[in-house]
Each structure stands twice: as structure tokens, then as C-alpha cells.
Amino acid sequence: MEKSAYKELKETLLTKKKNGYDLISQEELSAMETYCTGYKAFLNAGKTERLCVREAIRLAEAAGYQPYTRGMALKTGDKVYVCNRGKALMLAQIGQKPLSEGVQLTAAHIDSPRLDLKPNPLYEDSELAYFKTHYYGGIRKYQWVTLPLALYGVIVMKDGRKMEVNIGGEAGDPRLVITDLLPHLGAAQNKKPLSEAIPGETLNLLLGSRPIGGEDESGRVKLAVMQLLNEKYGITEDDFNSAELEAVPAVDACDIGLDRSLIGAYGHDDRVCAYAALKALLDMEQVPQKTAMCILADKEEIGSDGVTGMQSAAFDAFMEDLCAAQNVPLRACFEKSFCLSADVTAAFDPNYPDVFEKRNESYLNYGIGLCKYTGARGKSGASDADAETVAYVRRLFDDAGVIWQISELGKVDAGGGGTVAMYMANRNINTLDAGVPVLSMHAPFETVSKLDCYETYKGMKAVFQAEQ
Ligand code: MN
Numbered sequence: 001m002e003k004s005a006y007k008e009l010k011e012t013l014l015t016k017k018k019n020g021y022d023l024i025s026q027e028e029l030s031a032m033e034t035y036c037t038g039y040k041a042f043l044n045a046g047k048t049e050r051l052c053v054r055e056a057i058r059l060a061e062a063a064g065y066q067p068y069t070r071g072m073a074l075k076t077g078d079k080v081y082v083c084n085r086g087k088a089l090m091l092a093q094i095g096q097k098p099l100s101e102g103v104q105l106t107a108a109h110i111d112s113p114r115l116d117l118k119p120n121p122l123y124e125d126s127e128l129a130y131f132k133t134h135y136y137g138g139i140r141k142y143q144w145v146t147l148p149l150a151l152y153g154v155i156v157m158k159d160g161r162k163m164e165v166n167i168g169g170e171a172g173d174p175r176l177v178i179t180d181l182l183p184h185l186g187a188a189q190n191k192k193p194l195s196e197a198i199p200g201e202t203l204n205l206l207l208g209s210r211p212i213g214g215e216d217e218s219g220r221v222k223l224a225v226m227q228l229l230n231e232k233y234g235i236t237e238d239d240f241n242s243a244e245l246e247a248v249p250a251v252d253a254c255d256i257g258l259d260r261s262l263i264g265a266y267g268h269d270d271r272v273c274a275y276a277a278l279k280a281l282l283d284m285e286q287v288p289q290k291t292a293m294c295i296l297a298d299k300e301e302i303g304s305d306g307v308t309g310m311q312s313a314a315f316d317a318f319m320e321d322l323c324a325a326q327n328v329p330l331r332a333c334f335e336k337s338f339c340l341s342a343d344v345t346a347a348f349d350p351n352y353p354d355v356f357e358k359r360n361e362s363y364l365n366y367g368i369g370l371c372k373y374t375g376a377r378g379k380s381g382a383s384d385a386d387a388e389t390v391a392y393v394r395r396l397f398d399d400a401g402v403i404w405q406i407s408e409l410g411k412v413d414a415g416g417g418g419t420v421a422m423y424m425a426n427r428n429i430n431t432l433d434a435g436v437p438v439l440s441m442h443a444p445f446e447t448v449s450k451l452d453c454y455e456t457y458k459g460m461k462a463v464f465q466a467e468q
């Protein structure tokens, strides 16, 4: 075979994987930087699901979105949202086609792994005051010690008044910390497996050390801390019983790398997809053909259960309300709908090649990562999109010039994961997983590539703008 014929055959028949930087245009590079600046600001404003919802509503209202109330008359082009208990958000722009043609959905989550306070958190030991925590989501416990932490959340009083807590969130604020053993005395701890070296019950937040009252009294540091909290929030110790307080890294998002091509932050999983979906919806220049919807869900990291999770009927209720306004049965709308389940995937990490299958991994700078299925132990817990749905997204993305890749999460036997895709698919909605590849997923400080963030935003736009 001639050399040129061979080359032609190879180019025609074989997949060409390309680094996104060899594909992206100069104009897009500057749009990417602008987009990522907005994303970093979104991360800094929303370190918990409640703060994330608040920031998303602020952005949505600035783009003309209004709160939806049941029975509201809606016409083509209208922009509405429903906030579910301050912790999840559903937005819709009514399309030109009726809901009987289905909706174009994106579903991302805005909860991230963290340390929640227990219901009776405050105690004193050895004249130091602490909060007990209970970790939320799949954390590697050893990563959460000796870090500056901030505490956010709400304390709800019996009369319904809500105290908003923010300790360590502002510049100049004191921070909290969880201490770790010094290496000099770590010999026994060093021998334990990583998963056991830091027991959950040692993840206690250090709050203070300065006693009040006379030296014959006991519990003086705890009382001093309680006095400070009372002065600031008007609470007593009992009020912790009805509180949601979350300790998160007190670290803002920043560029990573000498070339500034990456972003390091707490909570990329899954605010990186949530922001892409939200921003794509808010940036729509024309009324979409089909109704475009963005769902920002809570509770994904602990199974999507509960009233604010993706399994909650809150989603069906909103959909039913929208459908009722057009006299369309909900089931007829669902079966014609498409959902991009937008969640992060693992990026190949050259430091740990053993857990990855190189031919089927997502790589930094190769664009938004599609996952036909997630799951573990033989695809358990995956919705496993059909080939028709994957083909549909391939076409959408290629037509819109989106840089994308398709992969799995690690080697078959290495583990696995899951997300909200199956809960959408269970509703008879064609669903495919896609999202940004992340390094150090679930760590207090995760890393993503700017190019992948931007391509994910373009992917979301392509979903909303789809005509079919
Ligand atoms: Mn996730």
C-alpha cells in the first residue's frame, strides 16, 4: 500500500483524539477566560447548597427570570423558576413548541462533600471547645485535617426565625480547624490504612481556648464560646438541635498552573456543571424550540433522596404544573424529553495510572466527558443510556462545535460511582451523563481545566438550543 493511501485510510477510519487546545479558536480562548472568571465568582459566593441557590437566583433574576407560582399563565419565551426549600432550584424558559414535544433538561447538583455539625455539637475537652461533626458524602477523612475551615448554614428557632451563620467566610474572620497528630508521635497511626487513620469521631472542629469565670468553675471555655454565639446569633445551646451547619474549606477559587490553564477550588463537584447549565440557560439569545430547563439538585452526594434531592416529587410537581398550563399529560411530556445529567467525571491522573483504563478515561483539556453509563460492579446503579441517545448527543455536540470525549470512571474492578441520571431515566426521560473531568474529586480542593469548563457550557447550550 502506498504511503499516501495508507495515511488517507487511517484518517478516514480511525478515531482522532485531539487536545482541545489544538481545536479551540483564539476568540473562544478569550470567551473561555471570561466564562471562568464568572465561574470562580459563582464558587466563592456559593460554598453551600443554600448559598449556591441564592447566587443562582440572583443571576437568574438579573436575566429576567421570575418566581413561578402554581396556576400562573405562561406564554412562549417566559422565564420562571421554583426554589425548593432554599436548597434546590428549577428554572424553565417556555419554548416555541408545546410541552407534548418534550423538554430539553439539564440536571446538575449543588451539594458537595463537607462536614456537617451533629445535633448536639458543642463540648469542651481539656479546656478546649469543639464542635462534633458528621461527614456528608464520600470524603477521604485524612484530607480534612489541618485546613482552615469556615462554617455556614442556618439555625432555625422554634418560632421559625432563621439565623444565618457565617463564621470564617469573610476576610479577617477567624477560621476553624481540625487538628492532626504530629509525625513525632504518629508511629502507630502511620501503620493504619488511610481509611482508618483518621476516625470520623476525631473530625472535631476546634472553636476556642479562652475560659471565662472563676478558676473553680468547670466547662468555662465551652460557656465562653456559647456566650459569643449568643451575642452574635441570639441562640442558646438547644437551638443547635434545629440547625444545618456545614464546615467547608475557607479557601477561594484560584487559577492553578504557571499557564493559568486550571482552576483549583472547593466544590467543583458539581457546581462546575451547575454553573455551566445555569449560565447556558441564562445566556439564551433566542427563545428555544422546546422548553429549556435547568435543575440544580441537592442531596446527590448522599443518594439523591429527600425532599430536595433529584428523587423528590418536587420536580414532578413543577413539571406537572407546567404541563397542566398547556393541557398536556405529564407522561406524554416525559417520554419526549431529553436530559443531560450533568455531573463531573474522573480525569486521568498520571500520578495514579493504575486505577485508570487509559483507552477509556477522560483527559484534562479534551472537553466535556460523556458517560454512557456509570455504576460499579458491572454497571450497578447506572441508567446506561441507549446507543440512540448517545448518537443524538454526538450529533448535537458536533453540530455546535463542542469539544467532547467519552469515557468510563476508572478500571472496571477499581470502583465506580453514580449520579442523578438514573432518577431522570426512571421517569421515562432519555438521559445521558456528561460533565467536567476533575482531578482529586471530593477533596477539599479539586482541580479542573478551564477549557473543559467552557466546553461543558457550550454543550449545555447545544442541549437547550436543540430543535429535535
Ligand atoms: Mn457529582
Ligand code: MN
Residues within 6 Å of the ligand: 269, 301, 442
Ligand atoms: Mn460527588
